[in-house]
Amino acid sequence: MSKILVTGGAGYIGSHTCVELLNDNYDIVVLDNLSNSSEESLRRVQEITGKSLTFVNGDIS
Numbered sequence: 001m002s003k004i005l006v007t008g009g010a011g012y013i014g015s016h017t018c019v020e021l022l023n024d025n026y027d028i029v030v031l032d033n034l035s036n037s038s039e040e041s042l043r044r045v046q047e048i049t050g051k052s053l054t055f056v057n058g059d060i061s
């Protein structure tokens with residue numbers, strides 16, 4: 001299955017996107033600097049879907 005990079009994936013729109021992608025069996029890597037979110041949202045994404053993701057705390061700018 002394809003791997004998808006989700007920038008801002010810990011945020012509101014990003015975390016909902018992560019749920020949909022995981023439910024469609026994509027592997028996802030979330031890149032987020034947590035400037036307007038927390039890792040708690042990603043914990044919930046994994047709890048809701050029963051699937052794991054890779055999180056990278058960082059900034060590409």
Ligand SMILES: O=c1ccn([C@@H]2O[C@H](COP(=O)(O)OP(=O)(O)O[C@H]3O[C@H](CO)[C@@H](O)[C@H](O)[C@H]3O)[C@@H](O)[C@H]2O)c(=O)[nH]1
Nearest residue numbers: 007008009010011012013014031032033034035036037059
């Ligand atoms: O340089 C940056 C800027 C943002 N982020 C992350 O990107 C994600 C999304 O950023 P944000 O602009 O907060 O978008 P949303 O999460 O979609 O939140 C917006 O939409 C929500 C729902 O309407 C509102 O509640 C928020 O206030 C509003 O910022 C967040 O996890 C941020 O931590 C980065 O990683 N790097």
